[in-house]
Amino acid sequence: MHAWEAIEQSLAFIEENLTEEISTEELANTAGLSPFYFQRLFKRLVNKPVQEYVKLRRLAKAVESLSNTERRILDVALDYGFSSHANFTRVFKETYGITPEEYRKDLPMLNTFDRPEVSMNYVLVDEGIPLVVGNIVLEIQRKILKKPEIYLGLETQVCISRQIPVGESTSVDVPGQLWKRYHMEKVLVADNLSTGVEIGMSYMEDTMRDFFLYFAGGLAPNLPRSLPEDFVKKELSIGEYIVCRIEAEDFEYLVTTALNQASKYLFSIWLPHHSLTTEAFSVEKYYYDSEDMACMEIWVKPIPMKNRD
Known part of the structure; x- marks a missing residue:
């Protein structure tokens, strides 16, 4: 297996488990690499640290869920691993410059972080x-x-x-x-x-x-x-x-x-x-x-x- 294939495998694992707790050690095991080497390789190929990437993908999925106004913001936050409404709001605003409530009100288009296709490199x-x-x-x-x-x-x-x-x-x-x-x-x-x-x-x-x-x-x-x-x-x-x-x-x-x-x-x-x-x-x-x-x-x-x- 090429090194980039190992990272592709970990990206697939992340997508399938965004609503679950995901540790760097678990991801390294799925890729068959040591945590130290996995983190270095992941950042090099994805251009984000492991947990930063996981956070951005969870936020991207949360944005999709927020468009359903029948769902409470707290429920969306808890679904994607955020500990509270306040924690979700803080991270959301740091990332997108607006709060979840402001997003739900106007539904502006956002730049969210997509899952990359590492193989294209x-x-x-x-x-x-x-x-x-x-x-x-x-x-x-x-x-x-x-x-x-x-x-x-x-x-x-x-x-x-x-x-x-x-x-x-x-x-x-x-x-x-x-x-x-x-x-x-x-x-x-x-x-x-x-x-x-x-x-x-x-x-x-x-x-x-x-x-x-x-x-x-x-x-x-x-x-x-x-x-x-x-x-x-x-x-x-x-x-x-x-x-x-x-x-x-x-x-x-x-x-x-x-x-x-x-x-x-x-x-x-x-x-x-x-x-x-x-x-x-x-x-x-x-x-x-x-x-x-x-x-x-x-x-x-x-x-x-x-x-x-």
Whole structure:
């Protein structure tokens, strides 16, 4: 068994026992490793200490349970190993910046910590070769966009350090909140939009070191004479792109766990291995006309590493 396979085995054990007490020693035994070596290997491959990871996965499951307003917050807390309502509230607010009561009131989208697919760090596929891992399918290829695409939507600033996967930090999901707002307000430009394609565009400005701008919008075959307040126009310009196609069984899993895992694989594994970096922007392109499977693509403009300066 490879070392990463031992960690994958312990991750599966954690998922199956999140409502039970989980000790580091027990996890080390399931992986067949000493507690000392297990903890070092786990932190290296998962980027979190063992018990910190267990806490974050319990909180992620608690967030799902809190959406059921018929359940008491105390019951949710006790289900996932928190000793009291007060202890759960403290940890929840430290992690997400809001209390469980505040979350239940507005149900904002949150950055929760997903179970990682450690095996993705050890698999490299060629262009045009699908990679099946966990519950997702990835395929990376080059595309040439010969005609610019125009999108209408909304944009906001996002703190880099407070977003998963780029900052590896849990908090309110600012891009997710922007999508909620866009889907409520897009009726203002509905006559100009295609119903089949939407994008989320992340890009940097020279004056913004700790933030990036995020745009959420729909493909606009026809432009209005004027835009409603707060709406902006963005262009996906012509040129060469690296495109990572992602498929999953349902849309919610696609735009959360699958997107995070695919982003990590593309930017941390695939591009560096091919001696590529990218321009300071990326696009998530969502397709709504696929009947068989939820699918989307990540578009980036490649730059050879030797030319990145």
